[in-house]
Amino acid sequence: MNSAYHRRVAFPSELGNSTTRQLLDQTPALIIPLGATEQHGPHLPLDTDTRIATAVSSAVAGLLPGDWLIAPAIGYGASGEHEGFPGTVSIGTAALRELLVEFGRSACNWASRLVFVNGHGGNLDAVAEATTLLRVEGRDAAWSPCSVAGADAHAGHTETSVLLHISPNDVRIDERVPGNAAPLAELMPRLRHGGVAAVSPVGVLGDPTTASAAEGARIFTEMVETCARRIAAWTPNNRGMLE
Numbered sequence: 524m525n526s527a528y529h530r531r532v533a534f535p536s537e538l539g540n541s542t543t544r545q546l547l548d549q550t551p552a553l554i555i556p557l558g559a560t561e562q563h564g565p566h567l568p569l570d571t572d573t574r575i576a577t578a579v580s581s582a583v584a585g586l587l588p589g590d591w592l593i594a595p596a597i598g599y600g601a602s603g604e605h606e607g608f609p610g611t612v613s614i615g616t617a618a619l620r621e622l623l624v625e626f627g628r629s630a631c632n633w634a635s636r637l638v639f640v641n642g643h644g645g646n647l648d649a650v651a652e653a654t655t656l657l658r659v660e661g662r663d664a665a666w667s668p669c670s671v672a673g674a675d676a677h678a679g680h681t682e683t684s685v686l687l688h689i690s691p692n693d694v695r696i697d698e699r700v701p702g703n704a705a706p707l708a709e710l711m712p713r714l715r716h717g718g719v720a721a722v723s724p725v726g727v728l729g730d731p732t733t734a735s736a737a738e739g740a741r742i743f744t745e746m747v748e749t750c751a752r753r754i755a756a757w758t759p760n761n762r763g764m765l766e
């Protein structure tokens with residue numbers, strides 16, 4: 524047998540760029556970035572949440588002990604609240620939950636455990652229900668948010684700063700406008716009924732005009748360190764979330 528046949532893949536690495544034979548006799552753990560394709564104001568790309576989840580996942584994998592593979596991102600989610608804007612593609616909570624359950628059942632045939640790193644708040648119900656079911660079925664699945672304390676809700680200071688840090692060329696810096704900065708709890712009744720468009724015609728909840736790359740670097744580091752700590756501790760709560 525070719526000695527390269529059992530050559531170990533260099534971890535952390537990417538699932539999409541690996542071969543089956545690199546994974547033989549291995550039981551890697553898997554990180555799956557989970558994002559969305561939805562309007563993010565006039566200034567941020569539609570795949571903002573996917574980019575953040577992917578960048579956080581890559582950075583986290585580099586901090587964790589053991590063998591971690593990063594899966595290709597799941598770039599569609601439950602974005603019904605952003606349906607009023609062209610470019611948004613939402614598969615909804617039920618379809619996303621099914622996708623995540625079947626993903627987990629299949630991947631756990633060879634992975635030792637898996638964690639969905641979620642970059643979009645609208646995915647919360649689906650990822651919590653899916654990981655809870657996978658755990659009931661005996662699979663070691665969990666999820667972690669990319670959130671930080673004090674973040675604004677959507678396409679505001681927080682996300683715009685992080686994008687200025689990780690994807691500066693894709694932020695339409697001159698097109699930033701302040702959105703509705705009222706607390707999410709206050710907006711929720713109108714938001715539930717009419718989506719983001721009903722409370723912010725530009726699709727921004729927060730203020731992107733205060734964003735900066737330096738702030739983005741600080742926020743991103745906090746996201747990565749918090750997420751890495753959750754994954755290293757591996758204590759899923761009763762919703763499958765790592766605490």
Ligand SMILES: [Zn+2]
Binds near residue numbers: 643682
């Ligand atoms: Zn977002």
